[in-house]
Amino acid sequence: MGNLFKIAIRNLMRYKRRTTLTASLVAIGVIFVLIFVGVTGSFKTMMTGQMTDSMLGHIQVHRRGYIASIDNLPLTMNMKPQAVKKLEKTFQGMPDIESYSLRIKFGGIFSSFTETTNIRLNGVYPEMEMKTLPLFASRITTGEKTIKKGEIVIPELLSRGMKVNVGDTIVVIANNKDGSVNGKQLRVSGIIESITGPGGRDGYVHIEDAMEILRMEEPEISEIAIRLKDFGKLHAVYDSLTAMLAGEQNNQGKPAFEVHTWEDLTPFYNIIRMIDIMTIFIKIMLIAIVLISVMNVMIMAVYERIREIGTIAAIGTMPGRILSMFVIEGFLLGILGAVAGNVMGIGIIYILKAVKITFAFGRQTGLVLSPTVALQDIAMISLIVIVVAVLGSLQPAFKASRMEPIKALRHV
Amino acid sequence: MELMKATNIVKDYMVGEVAIRALDRLNFTIDSASFISFVGPSGSGKTTLLNLIGCLDKPTEGTLTVAGTDVASLDRRQGAAFRGANIGFIFQDFNLLPVLTVYENIEYPLLMVQNVPAKEREERIMKLLDAVGMLEQEGKYPDQISGGQKQRVAVARALVTNPRLVLADEPTANLDHKTAYMVIELMKKMRDEFRTTFIFSTHDQKIVGEAEIIYTLEDGQITEREEKGGNNRG
Incomplete structure (x- = not known):
């Protein structure tokens, strides 16, 4: 040779x-x-x-049918506290999951007292959100890089359009699940950079403020964003999570939850x-x-x-x-x-x-x-x-x- | 001892739709260690006959046995194996491989055809290099040596596998007369030393006389068989 x-x-x-x-x-x-x-x-x-690191997380879990109606942010499709507890227990038993963040998503009216507009909001636990989305804090370009009770982080386009800045007071008004309306005065603590993609122009409040506006006694979660330890295991974790949650059924005998990877959630994929x-x-x-x-x-x-x-x-x-x-x-x-x-x-x-x-x-x-x-x-x-x-x-x-x-x- | 036997050999070529008969019912036998020449004008069938003996082509009719093997029965692989084991070739244009040195050209059939061990290879090559007087040129490439030297290398390459038969088609055609004579003398010397049968074709009358048996071919037929010291019609 x-x-x-x-x-x-x-x-x-x-x-x-x-x-x-x-x-x-x-x-x-x-x-x-x-x-x-x-x-x-x-x-x-x-x-x-x-x-994944500033909006979606790697995987998201919703109540079945939520994604199909996500444009309306329906409060009736949120998950009950008991269901959320079950899910949290499942996540805690999965070593590949690094963190997760519970979100209440809702739409409302944003008033600067002189002008009003509509806004999409996420009520979050700041620590959970920051841990699950490591780039989240870096998106807050002005103000405090956290979300405290009684405060709101607003998207920069809204800030510019409504001429609202950090330190200003605004009011958020939203319909509750039963159809009634409630509002809360909040202080603008930060301005968040808008990014391309779903949820890229949302505002953020503390989850307890969201519960107060929506008159929830216990948190009814719309969305759970999950961060994995190893992004390479995305599909393996997705498969095992889907299999584990397949046993949880709703009243119609169908799976109670739906699991999506970030790939399913953004057209940029x-x-x-x-x-x-x-x-x-x-x-x-x-x-x-x-x-x-x-x-x-x-x-x-x-x-x-x-x-x-x-x-x-x-x-x-x-x-x-x-x-x-x-x-x-x-x-x-x-x-x-x-x-x-x-x-x-x-x-x-x-x-x-x-x-x-x-x-x-x-x-x-x-x-x-x-x-x-x-x-x-x-x-x-x-x-x-x-x-x-x-x-x-x-x-x-x-x-x-x-x-x-x-x-x-x-x-x- | 009989090395090869041709019985009623016919070779036809198709030129368009016309069959041209290159060899017409040849019958002859050749013994081992003979020094034989086929002579004749251009187109008489010398090369065609050498190609048949060398298993490069097959007769249209008749039987040709070389070293006990009916050469017509060999397929492509068997033919290659048979040639590698029994036949050495010397070509008119020397046909040395230009990317190999003198030594490597002689080594080629031992290495790529017969898989001879390194030590034995070296012994055989050095012996032949010495015999053909090319010891000092062993590291040179073909384009660095003369035509006569190239043909000496070709003789060594043909003999290195210890073949029973060496076929040389017009081996002196591209050489001057002096060099041609030296090459024929070398082939004869090699025959004497290695007891190998040499068959060569030529149309050079001065060289023809060096052969011990001369077959004359005309229009595909043997017209004369001449042995040194005698003259027989074929």
Whole structure:
């Protein structure tokens, strides 16, 4: 086998310019794929982080049917305290869950005494919310980075539109579950940055204020956001939680709760899916580049060496060994292109990281692009290149191995 | 001892829809360790006959037995194995592999065809390099040596597997007369040393005389068989 490699290397070196051009073409393909994967990966990670760590959490649990009517924020679809206790007990028994946050979501009227508008609010336990959403506090751009009783954190668009600032007093009025109306005066303690996505323009109050406005004696929870210790276990935890809650049934004999991952809750997940699909297409283009370039160069190699093939076949070289000679050349071209592409691609990714390119996502600006590429991506891309290079050389190699020595020796 | 036997050998080629008869009912036998030449004008069938003997082609009719094997019965793999074990080839254009050195070209059939152990390989190659006078050129590539030297390397490569038969199709056609004569002398010396049968084709009358048995081919038929010291019609 070592001798086959030696002959293959020498044959590649024999046509240095052609080998360099082909390997360069393969390397350029690898560089583009690595940069694309690195940049889009960074964008995906950032987008996912924004969604999960500042709004949604990793998983959410609601009463069955709540998500279908979430635009109305129906108080009648909240979970009873007993049900919530059961759920909390379940979460506490799951070691993969790091924290969870109980929320009462409701809609109301926001009055600055001179103007009124509508507002969507979340009544939360501040400690639970901050623990479950680590980026939440960083979204509060002005004022205190917490939510105290008697205070409200309002979205920045509302602050600007209503000309309400930190320290001002406002009134929140909301319909209760029974249809009656109640209101409470609150002090604006902070202004929260609006972000793109569901819940990105909601205000926040302490859960006890929410209960008071909604005249709840005990907290009736609309939504539970869950944070996992390891984001990689998202689907495993989702599956086990769904299975565990499947036994809890409502009066109609159907499951009482519905469990959703963050992917189900935001339309931006489709953008991530689209990026994944684009990555597949980019990889297909890489395959095409490698296949065509390696196949082309190997067809040329076979054509130029027909008499040599005839000679080695005449002196008794087995067809399988002739095939191996050419396949190894394709394999080495793939390795050369993959190694060169990886080295240069990783170098460019490091440069992009060092340059700190910024971009905007929705209303958020100044997000820093931090491209990284995982070892498994490098391994996968290299594997694709090498396998495709071998496949690209198979047809010419097969043709060489099937050549009649008598015809090959006559070739001029 | 009989090495090969041809019985009523016919070889037809199709040119378009027309069959061209290249060899027409040839009958002959060749003994081991003979030094034989097939001569004749261009198109007389010399190369076709050498291709059949070398298992590179199959006769249309008749039987050709080489070293006890009916060569027509061999498939592609068997043919390759048979050639690797029994036949050495010397080509008109030398056909050395340009990416291998002189040493490696001679080593190639031992390594890639016969899988001979390293020590034995080295012994055989050094012996042949010495025999063909190429010891000092062993590290050179084919494009660094002359035509005569290339053909000497080709002779060594053909002999290194200890074949029973060496076929040389116009081995001196690309050499000047002096070098051609030296190559034929070398082949003869190798025959004497290794007891290998040499069959070569040529149309060079000065070289022909070096053969011990000369077959003359014309229009695909043997018209004359001449042995040194005698002259028989074929």
